[in-house]
Amino acid sequence: MAVDTSVDFTGIHFENPFMLSSAPPTESESNIMRAFDAGWGGVVTKTIGLHPVVNVYGAKAKFMRTSADTAQVSMKKRDNAALHSSWNWELISDKPIDWWVPRIERIKAAHPTKVLIASIMAGSGNDKELGHWQTLAKACQEAGADGLELNFSCPHMDRKDMGSNIGKDSVLCSTVTEAVKEVSTVPVWCKLTPATADIVVEAGACFTGGADAIVSSNTFPSLPLIDPETLDFEINVDGYVSSGGLGGPAILPMALAKMAQLTNAFPDKSFSGIGGISDMSQALSYFLLGCGTVQVCTAAMLDHAIGPNVIKRLNEQYKEFLEKHEATDGWHSLEDFRGLRRNRVVLQSKIRRPSTSDYQGGYEPVEGYAAPAEAETHLGAH
Numbered sequence: 001m002a003v004d005t006s007v008d009f010t011g012i013h014f015e016n017p018f019m020l021s022s023a024p025p026t027e028s029e030s031n032i033m034r035a036f037d038a039g040w041g042g043v044v045t046k047t048i049g050l051h052p053v054v055n056v057y058g059a060k061a062k063f064m065r066t067s068a069d070t071a072q073v074s075m076k077k078r079d080n081a082a083l084h085s086s087w088n089w090e091l092i093s094d095k096p097i098d099w100w101v102p103r104i105e106r107i108k109a110a111h112p113t114k115v116l117i118a119s120i121m122a123g124s125g126n127d128k129e130l131g132h133w134q135t136l137a138k139a140c141q142e143a144g145a146d147g148l149e150l151n152f153s154c155p156h157m158d159r160k161d162m163g164s165n166i167g168k169d170s171v172l173c174s175t176v177t178e179a180v181k182e183v184s185t186v187p188v189w190c191k192l193t194p195a196t197a198d199i200v201v202e203a204g205a206c207f208t209g210g211a212d213a214i215v216s217s218n219t220f221p222s223l224p225l226i227d228p229e230t231l232d233f234e235i236n237v238d239g240y241v242s243s244g245g246l247g248g249p250a251i252l253p254m255a256l257a258k259m260a261q262l263t264n265a266f267p268d269k270s271f272s273g274i275g276g277i278s279d280m281s282q283a284l285s286y287f288l289l290g291c292g293t294v295q296v297c298t299a300a301m302l303d304h305a306i307g308p309n310v311i312k313r314l315n316e317q318y319k320e321f322l323e324k325h326e327a328t329d330g331w332h333s334l335e336d337f338r339g340l341r342r343n344r345v346v347l348q349s350k351i352r353r354p355s356t357s358d359y360q361g362g363y364e365p366v367e368g369y370a371a372p373a374e375a376e377t378h379l380g381a382h
């Protein structure tokens with residue numbers, strides 16, 4: 001039996017599980033067409049709103065690098081430096097829904113077998129604004145979008161009822177999801193912010209509202225560094241900076257921790273993983289934790305704006321991985337190994353110590369009684 005690199009995720013068929021996430025690589029028709037030609041299985045459009053937005057003056061995103069010879073993390077370009085992260089304070093698409101609709105139609109007509117998910121965002125403060133979510137959802141699905149991704153995660157919105165401020169409020173998460181589900185005819189994914197105490201709470205609220213999948217992570221709230229020479233932030237306008245979002249290699253372990261929390265809490269639900277992916281080794285960690293698709297931004301931005309080499313490598317390495325494991329383990333597709341390491345993420349107290357009886361779970365031993373761990377060990381021994 002030949003290996004099968006395709007996946008079915010929330011009822012949508014993908015040629016491969018690799019997507020471009022909602023960001024500059026998917027901000028235009030030409031980028032998305034090029035991305036599909038290059039081999040990406042799907043894209044999530046740059047987040048679409050009802051009204052145009054205006055970005056800050058100057059650069060909207062930059063990349064931080066570090067190196068073996070100096071520990072410096074800096075946006076300054078220099079030789080022998082390795083990518084540390086991306087930092088951005090870019091808002092959603094500066095093109096409104098009317099601009100996007102004919103383009104979604106043309107992209108789907110040209111690439112009917114590729115998956116286009118429309119990322120959408122509106123306010124959530126009152127019924128009129130919930131209606132905006134419905135207007136956006138209907139316009140995108142009527143134009144041919146295969147699914148919707150609700151942006152509950154943009155880290156630089158001042159409004160308390162938008163972006164990651166929705167993702168920080170479980171009531172808003174379920175209310176907005178429910179409003180979109182009322183009118184949607186295609187699957188609805190919710191992209192959550194990683195900037196909450198327990199992402200399982202907000203994911204649960206989205207599922208209560210009817211979400212078909214959770215997407216994680218968007219960028220982590222962060223600041224650029226201050227240049228030791230100029231004493232100014234490395235990216236600023238008139239000396240000022242606001243909180244922005246960190247992506248790329250630096251967030252990979254943190255995004256994986258969020259994903260492990262999610263997939264362990266909801267083992268039967270669907271998850272799309274994002275954060276620090278540039279080749280199969282990172283994508284594999286997300287698959288083994290239970291993700292059914294993965295998405296890429298920073299690595300694609302740095303590779304001809306849409307990642308032709310990144311997707312070539314991902315597709316090749318994925319096929320090689322499947323072929324190797326078909327021979328050794330009889331695996332044919334993602335479903336044969338998805339989630340295989342999910343239950344290896346456990347409580348600290350479940351990790352073996354040199355001597356179990358010494359471990360008190362962080363509590364002082366109670367005089368006169370065996371510690372719970374010790375009592376268990378002795379029971380087990382008998």
Ligand SMILES: Cc1cc2nc3c(=O)[nH]c(=O)nc-3n(C[C@H](O)[C@H](O)[C@H](O)COP(=O)(O)O)c2cc1C
Binds near residue numbers: 249
């Ligand atoms: C410049 C830039 C703009 C972005 N714009 C959006 C956006 O409009 N909507 C969204 O959901 N995420 C947006 N993101 C977040 C990415 O989709 C992705 O979640 C994040 O960068 C982490 O993935 P990475 O480590 O592969 O970069 C943006 C990221 C960057 C760097």
